[in-house]
Amino acid sequence: MKVKTMNQVRYSCIFVIMIFLAGMTASSAPAETVDLDLARKTVKISTFYNGTTVRATGRLPAQADLLLEVSGPKKSVYLKVKGKVAGILWMNKTDVELENTPAVYMLYAPEGTLKNNLVRAETGVGYKALQDEVTLHPDSADKPFVFGEYIKLMEASGVYGFHEGSVRYGPVNEGRKEYTVTLDIPPKMTAGSYTVTALAVQGGKVLDQVQVPLAIELSGFPRFIADLAFNHSLLFGIMAVFIAVATGLIIGMIFKGGGGAH
Amino acid sequence: MVKRSLQRLEHVLLDEGKTIMLHMYLPIAGNSVNIFLILGLGVFVGLLSGVFGVGGGFLMTPLLMMFGIPPTVAAASDSNQIVGASTSGTLAHMRLGNVDVPMGVMLLIGGVAGGTVGVQIIKLLKAMGNADFLIAITYVIMLGGVGGYMFWESLQGLKTVKDPAEVTAVPVKEKTTQGKSFLQRLPFQYKFEKSGCEISMLLPLGFGVLVGILAAIMGVGGGFIMVPVMVYLLRMPMHVVVGTSLFQILFTCVNVTVMQAWSNHTVDFVLAVLLLLGSTIGAQMGTAVSKRLNADQLKIMLASLVLLVCVKMMAGLLLTPTIMVALKGGH
Numbered sequence: 001m002k003v004k005t006m007n008q009v010r011y012s013c014i015f016v017i018m019i020f021l022a023g024m025t026a027s028s029a030p031a032e033t034v035d036l037d038l039a040r041k042t043v044k045i046s047t048f049y050n051g052t053t054v055r056a057t058g059r060l061p062a063q064a065d066l067l068l069e070v071s072g073p074k075k076s077v078y079l080k081v082k083g084k085v086a087g088i089l090w091m092n093k094t095d096v097e098l099e100n101t102p103a104v105y106m107l108y109a110p111e112g113t114l115k116n117n118l119v120r121a122e123t124g125v126g127y128k129a130l131q132d133e134v135t136l137h138p139d140s141a142d143k144p145f146v147f148g149e150y151i152k153l154m155e156a157s158g159v160y161g162f163h164e165g166s167v168r169y170g171p172v173n174e175g176r177k178e179y180t181v182t183l184d185i186p187p188k189m190t191a192g193s194y195t196v197t198a199l200a201v202q203g204g205k206v207l208d209q210v211q212v213p214l215a216i217e218l219s220g221f222p223r224f225i226a227d228l229a230f231n232h233s234l235l236f237g238i239m240a241v242f243i244a245v246a247t248g249l250i251i252g253m254i255f256k257g258g259g260g261a262h
Numbered sequence: 263m264v265k266r267s268l269q270r271l272e273h274v275l276l277d278e279g280k281t282i283m284l285h286m287y288l289p290i291a292g293n294s295v296n297i298f299l300i301l302g303l304g305v306f307v308g309l310l311s312g313v314f315g316v317g318g319g320f321l322m323t324p325l326l327m328m329f330g331i332p333p334t335v336a337a338a339s340d341s342n343q344i345v346g347a348s349t350s351g352t353l354a355h356m357r358l359g360n361v362d363v364p365m366g367v368m369l370l371i372g373g374v375a376g377g378t379v380g381v382q383i384i385k386l387l388k389a390m391g392n393a394d395f396l397i398a399i400t401y402v403i404m405l406g407g408v409g410g411y412m413f414w415e416s417l418q419g420l421k422t423v424k425d426p427a428e429v430t431a432v433p434v435k436e437k438t439t440q441g442k443s444f445l446q447r448l449p450f451q452y453k454f455e456k457s458g459c460e461i462s463m464l465l466p467l468g469f470g471v472l473v474g475i476l477a478a479i480m481g482v483g484g485g486f487i488m489v490p491v492m493v494y495l496l497r498m499p500m501h502v503v504v505g506t507s508l509f510q511i512l513f514t515c516v517n518v519t520v521m522q523a524w525s526n527h528t529v530d531f532v533l534a535v536l537l538l539l540g541s542t543i544g545a546q547m548g549t550a551v552s553k554r555l556n557a558d559q560l561k562i563m564l565a566s567l568v569l570l571v572c573v574k575m576m577a578g579l580l581l582t583p584t585i586m587v588a589l590k591g592g593h
Contacts, residue, residue: 050285050294078590082583089579091398092588149587156585157330187287187294188330222289222532229290229527237523240342240531241516244538248349251542255354 033208034060034200036068041212043185044219051187054214056196057180062172064200064207065118066179067125068108070214072194077101081146096146099135104159104189108181110167120204125197127151127162158186191218290530291335297536299329304540308347311541312354312548313555314489314504314564321571322537332589335530338522341515342534347541348512354549355505362456362502366509368463369492372470373477373484373514380478400479402575408490409568415494416561457498457506469495485511486568493561500557 039055060066076099080092107126113119119126127147136143154160163184170178183196194216199209218226228236287294307322322343326336355361387396448462469491477484485507492503523529552560 045287045289047287048285049287079587080590082586082588089398090581090583091579095590096587146587149585152585153587153589187285188292190292218289222287225531226289229523229529229531233527234520234524236531237520237529240523240529240534241345241519243531244342244346244519244534245349245516247535247538248346248351248542248545249353251546252350252353255350255546 032061032200034058034064034066034198034210036196036198036210036212038183038196038212038214042215042217044217045191045222046219047221049187049222051189052185054183054185055180056183056198057178058198058210059176059178060198060200061202061207062175062177064202065110065113065116066167066169066181067113067118067123067199067201068167068181068183069125069197069199070106070108070183070194071102071104071197073192074100074102077150079146079150081141081149094141096141097137098147098150099137101134101150102130103192104194105130105154106159106161106163106184108163108166108183110169111165113164117204118201122204123199123201123206125199157188159188185216189216191216286532286536288331288335288530288533290528291331291339291533293330295329295331295533295536300533300536301540303329304343304347304537304542305544305547306540307537308350308541308544308546309548309551310544310567311344311347311508312351312545312550313552314485314548314560314567321567326533331530331533334526334528335533338519338526338528339530339533339537341518341522342529342531343537343541344511344515345519346534346538347545348508348515350542351508351545351549352505352512354546355501355508358501358505358549358553359456360501360505361509362454362498362506363509364452365454365457365466365492365496365498366506368466369470369473369488369506370510370513372467372472373474373488373510374517376471376474376476377478377514378474379471380475383475384479397479398575398579400476402572402579404476404487405568405572405575408487409565409572411494412490412561413565413569416558416565419558420562454498456502457496458502459497461496466496484514486564489564500560501552504552504560 035058037057039057043052043054056068076097079096079098081094081096082090083093085091085093105127107119109118119128121128121132123129131144131147134143134147136146151160161184166181168180170180192215194214195211196214197209197211200207217223228239284297285294286297303322303325307325310321322340323333323336326340327333331339352361384397448464450463451460452463453460473484473487473491476487488507488510489503492498492507493500498506519529555563
C-alpha cells in the first residue's frame, strides 16, 4: 500500500515536471516565430482598377527586425544589351536571356535597414540573393552588369523596388512586437500568383520565416476582353475593326452637320 | 439609391488629392492608363491625321510606350485606332471630293505587295544579325531626307507666293512637259480624274511597292512616306493627296489589326477605343483645319514634325542611354 502511494507521488511529480517543461517549450517557441496576415489574399482587377494596396500585419520577436518580400511568378526574360555601332551610334546589340527571374520583386524593410546592414547575402533576400538564383545565357556575358541594368529597367516600370522605412512596429507584448506594412500593388502587376514572405532577422540570421500566397485575378469587363482576345482571337480582331469603323462613321456623321469647314 | 450611386461615382472619379484621376485597366497591355491622357493623345494624333493625311503611327507608338504600354501592344492597338480615325477622315475627305479611289487602290495593291517583300527582307536581315542597325539608319535617312526636302521646297513655295514676280520665273511648265514625255512611254495609261493626271497604272503600283517595303522595314503604316511620294513624284494636288492617303491607310490598318489580333494577341481593344474616341474627333477637326491652310503651309508643318521626330531619333542614337538593356521586342 505504502509502495503504491510512493509510486503515485513519483508519477505525479514526473507528470507535473513534464507539464512544466511542455509549458516552457510552448511559451519559448512562439517568441522566436514570425506570423503574417494579409488583409485580403485575392486582388480583383476590374474596369477602373489602377493598382491598390494590401495591408500586411503580424507579430515577431521583439529583438528581431522584419523583412517582407513580394515576388513571383518566375520566368525567362529576353533582353537586348545596348552597345556602340561604328563607334558613335548606341544600338540594341547583343541578345541575352535571364532564366528564373521573378516578374515582380519588392522588398519592404524598416528604417535603417541599409545602415544596419540587415539585408545580407546569408538572409537570402535582396537583389544580390536574387542575382545568385538567376541564370544568364550566354554565360560569357557580364552577369552583375546585365542583372543590375535589368533591375534599373524593372524599377523604372514599378515592378521591382526596395522600400526602406515601410515597416512600422507596434508595442512590445510578452517579448513580441506587432508590425504593419502597406504593400503597394501597382497596376503593372498582372494577373497571376505571387508570394508574400515575412522574415524575422537578427544579426544577419533568419530566425523564422512564413509565406502567404497573394492572387491577382481579372474580373468583369477586363476578364471578358482578355478571354475574347486569347481564346477567340480572329473574332476579336474582326470585332475590333468593325467597332473602329462604326465609331469612325458615327463621329463622321455627327460632324457632318456641325463641322464648320465643310 | 441615387445618393449611393453618386458616392460610388465620386469614389471612382476622385483620388485622395481630390483631383480627377479616372483610370481604366487595359487587360492586354497589362497596365492601367489615365482616360483623359489617352483621349488627349487620340485628339492630337487624329488632328495630324486629318490635317496631313498621315496615320500618325510614327508618333503614337513611341508616345504610348512612354506611358508604359508594351511596344508590340502599342503598335497593334494604334493600327486599330487608325482604322476608326481614317474611316472618319476618309468620309470627310470623300464629301469634299478629295479621294482618288482608283489611285488609292493601285497604291494599296502595291503597298500590300511591298509589305510582304519588306517582311522577308527583315527576316533575312535578322538572320544576318544587323536588322536593328539598318532599321534605325533607314528611319533617320528617310525622315531627314523627306522632312528636309519638304521643308526646303515648301519654304520656296511660301517665298514665291509672297513675291508675285517670282511666280512667273519658276519653270514649272518645262518640268511638267519633261515628266509627261517619260510617263507617256509606260504601258497601261489611265486618267486619274481626281488627281488631274494621266499616267501609267504601273507608276502608283511601283511607288506603292517601294513604300510598302520601307514601311515594313520601319514598322510603320507608311503615310509619311506615301504623302511626299504622291506630292512630288505623282504630282497630285495636296488636298487629294491627303484624302487618298487616308483611304489607302484605312485598308492597310484593317489588315494589320486583324492579323495582329489573330496571330500575336497584341490588340488592346480598350486602349484602341479610348484612342479612337479622341482621334476620330481630332480627325474631323484636322480636316476642317486643313481646308483653311494652303498647301505650302500644310507641307511645312508636316516637314517640321517629321524633322522633329528625326532629331529625336538621332539623339537616341548618339546620347549614352541611362539603362543599358531593353526588353526584346522593344526599341
